[in-house]
Amino acid sequence: QSVLTQPPSVSAAPGQTVTISCSGSSSNIGNNYVSWYQQLPRTAPKLLIYDNNKRPSGIPDRFSGSKSGTSATLGITGLQTGDEADYYCGTWDSSLRAVLFGGGTNLTVL
Amino acid sequence: QVHLVESGGGLVKPGGSLRLSCAASGFTFGDYYMSWIRQAPGKGLEWVSYMNGGTATFYADSVKGRFTISRDNAKSSLYLQMNSLRAEDTAVYYCAKTGSGSCFNIWGQGTMVTVSS
Numbered sequence: 001q002s003v004l005t006q007p008p009s010v011s012a013a014p015g016q017t018v019t020i021s022c023s024g025s026s027s028n029i030g031n032n033y034v035s036w037y038q039q040l041p042r043t044a045p046k047l048l049i050y051d052n053n054k055r056p057s058g059i060p061d062r063f064s065g066s067k068s069g070t071s072a073t074l075g076i077t078g079l080q081t082g083d084e085a086d087y088y089c090g091t092w093d094s095s096l097r098a099v100l101f102g103g104g105t106n107l108t109v110l
Numbered sequence: 111q112v113h114l115v116e117s118g119g120g121l122v123k124p125g126g127s128l129r130l131s132c133a134a135s136g137f138t139f140g141d142y143y144m145s146w147i148r149q150a151p152g153k154g155l156e157w158v159s160y161m162n163g164g165t166a167t168f169y170a171d172s173v174k175g176r177f178t179i180s181r182d183n184a185k186s187s188l189y190l191q192m193n194s195l196r197a198e199d200t201a202v203y204y205c206a207k208t209g210s211g212s213c214f215n216i217w218g219q220g221t222m223v224t225v226s227s
Contacts, residue, residue: 002154033211037155044204044220045155050213088155092212098170099145099157099212 003028004089006102012079013110020074020105022089028100032092034072036065039086039104048087049074081109112136112216114205119221126195126225132188132205132218140183143208146190148201149220156201159190160208173199195225 005023012018022034036049047056049065052072064075072089089102118130132144145160159169159179167179178191188205202222206214 033213035211035213037214039155044217045214046217047213047215050209050215051211056215086154090155090157090213096171097168099160101155101157104154 002103003093003096003100004091004102006087006089006105008103009106009108011108011110014079014081016079017075017077018079018107019076020087020089020107022072022074022102024070024072024091024100026070027095028070028091028093029067029072030070031094034065034067034089034091036063036072036074037088037090038083039088041085045088076107079109083107084109112207114207114216114218116203116205116218116221119203119223121224121226122195123227124196124225127191127193128195128223130190130192130203130205130221130223132190134186134188134205134207137207139181139186144181144188145206145208145214146179146188147204147206147214147217148199148223149204150198150201153201158203160212161188192223195223197225199223200225 033051037045039045052067053065086104113135115133146158161179176194180189202220204220205218207216209215
């Protein structure tokens with residue numbers, strides 16, 4: 001059971017918008033930056049969002065990140081079938097002195 | 111182009127040892143924190159360890175005292191010495207370049223470690 005809580009799965013139709021939540025505490029999300037990763041089937045994860053809301057070069061602006069208090073959210077607009085993947089949040093935990101990942105959310109584009 | 115290539119995975123018996131390597135290219139290796147992250151079959155991501163450009167190291171509690179991270183900046187290489195291996199260490203092990211806010215901005219393709227008798 002992960003310290004960071006994500007919904008196991010979400011789904012939406014092509015072209016729609018979906019959000020994925022990541023809930024933590026003051027020792028992790030509340031006081032540290034959050035990053036988000038996309039893992040397509042049978043591939044290594046890829047960084048989508050870092051420092052809560054910044055996109056690395058090459059990541060389309062359909063992907064966005066936000067943080068409020070001890071929760072963070074990944075938003076994906078204009079869903080495409082190619083967005084079907086597992087999505088993970090990650091952050092540092094100042095009490096555990098460890099990097100934490102959420103349990104992952106499987107996105108299905110119906 | 112930034113590139114990370116892991117090697118050294120394989121099948122090992124419980125209690126055995128294995129050393130993973132990660133060869134980096136395309137960036138000034140010694141300037142960056144580097145990390146190991148693993149993923150058990152069908153499971154989520156688990157951070158294992160990271161190291162700054164010098165000698166500071168951090169470990170997950172699950173591997174502390176058994177795994178040792180190290181690096182050779184002259185060879186642009188990262189290593190993970192894994193001792194006293196257990197079945198629960200079975201996973202794909204990824205090497206990752208580590209950036210702002212403990213994010214992992216470049217990942218290798220991974221190397222599979224299987225601990226089984």
